[in-house]
Amino acid sequence: PQSIASFKSFNDWDKVDRIIKRTQLIGAKMITPEDLEYPDRLKEITSPPLLLWYKGDVNLLKSAGIAVVGTRYPSSYGKDMAREFTRSLVANNVTIISGLAYGIDTIAHQACLNENGKTIAVLGSGIDVIYPISNTYIADEILEKKGLILSEFPPGTKPDYQNFPTRNRIVSGLSLGVLVVETKNEGGSMITANLAFDQNREVFVIPHNLTNKKGDGCQNLIRGNTGKLVENVEDILTEFPWLDFKEESKSLLKHDLIDEKIDQLEDDNKLVCMFIQRNKITHFDEILLDAGIAHSRLTSILLELEFSELIKQLPGKRYQMNFIQ
Template identity: 45%
Template sequence: MNHQEKTPKKTLVRELIALHLISNLGARRIRMLIQAAGHPQDIFRMNRRELQSIHGIGPKTAEQIVSFDGWSEVDRILQKTERIGAVLMTLWDEDYPPLLREIYDSPLLLWIKGNRRALQTDSVAIVGTRKAGRYGRDAARLFARELSKRGLTITSGLAYGIDGAAHRATVAAGGCTVGVLGSGIDIIYPAAHKKLAADIIDTGGAIISEFPVGTDPDAGNFPVRNRIVSGLSLGTLVVASGIAGGSMITAKLALDQNREVFVVPHPIGTPNAIGCNNLIQRGMGKLVQDVEDILEEIEVHISKRDSEGREEEPGEDLDDTPRWRSLELDELSADICKTLQGNPLHIDDLAERLGVEPHKLLPTLLELELQECVRQMSGKNFELGF
């Protein structure tokens, strides 16, 4: 892949960071903006009236976009990202975590320190209260150790209590673990877990965040990051929890994402019993007593995925094969690529051949450009990528 082919992604990253700096915009509304504008760059060229015509964009947000002048801050974030040894992943990258891509509001950007490939592994989330008692901490260690020995990655939030116990047990067992932050990748919270974060990275795991570098660990960030904890995972194990709090939020998010929820039962009247026992009582999670109770559920998903992979035709030497043929594209995307097989086309000519209005082609062309299936040339001309 040459430098020219990489340029659209670099441009996209800069625009996405800028959009992340606009308060209360969020991944879902940024996606809607990209779909309406056709390309992230074009969002900042729209006027207030055009922006407010997009569902979910009010006068205040439109004004923030039109008046955005934080490009020097964007460049500072990119420079600091490189300086601290972090990398950026976008939703359109080929190695974006497949399970995370499936959720309703997948993060568009992820900052990563450590092993990027850790996000491609089969994972179970282990979550629970920061104020865990001995029973909860012992259970977290047990399940983390045994699951990691079975080759599963342990995902959690690097917090005190259950999170920390699960991460440490995985590291000690020589397993892979991923910590998801509610702050910028450069701000480990709590600070007492800086060494734990370093140990996670040193043993082949990763620390990730969707928040730009320099973002403080504000309370509102943690419920947002919890969807990533559950979204990365085949299932979420709630080890200890009160009736409210982050663990209960993560369990509900996992259910919304059509993922498994597992729950450690607690003796009646003990601390942190109410939340776990309530999930079991309401049928919102499977009571687990040992690691086999989890494995028998998630192995069904792993076997199904592996079986689907084996059903695909054996790969051939794709060096001379157009990239788009190796991807599962929707009908319009495939039609675009087929039409571009001969010669480059202006977007108006492409739209005429496909019988689709030009502005409706732009979002799909952007997706194909980011997947390196097509390239945009000067003057709104497009050619097939290889």
């Protein structure tokens, strides 16, 4: 009732107009939960963002992603683990999600980019306000390499300590699971881990030497059964048996054959296949709405595309191309 009253009494449309103009000026775009690009995983969390600003490849929002988080002041061990796990995740075509903060976040984004992987940076500021400023070059490289920068804060919003816990629920909510590399008992990484646990996401924790106080939070997450101890990336991937993580060299179909196969399809089949290719992972109902094809006909087309090994079905009536993109 109060929110309805607030909505009815809202009259600051000049501010809305300014935000829209600034969004266009900086080359960003907006999505809401009503848009097909809005990720289903975020719809599952408490208080999903009503509006998201983004730059880059919005399709990454529906990709298989793992959040990599940790202290802003990592030890040499923490740095090494962040790089090692990130590289291995990227080798298995996992999208790396983090917050572009100092420390582990920065290392994870950079390690991913160095391996030509895909990464999503979720900001605690407006999408045009990179914080820390020293990471501007990473933000630029993320966009150059077709990654994604995301924020629920309007353009121009300055970084504020209250924004970061809010941001962290998106980091965890977008992911299949959160990898905690190194953290003390308090701080943003512990907030993200606990948010992930509450969101029914997997929480993976790298163990630490008992003398390393920077890893106390990791030990407590394991001790409290909030997180699962992991020694290698296989310990993470095995928790998602329904996903077909593969190295690019083991792709079921080579990129240079895909366009040729799609071109040979009948019109409706081609339309459906190209929609799935464009959206990475998409639900049956989304295809139905976009294609304007009868329910029974779409079911038949999807079966044909599966038999031709162009697409594969995932749990929950979701579909994706049967090759690594």
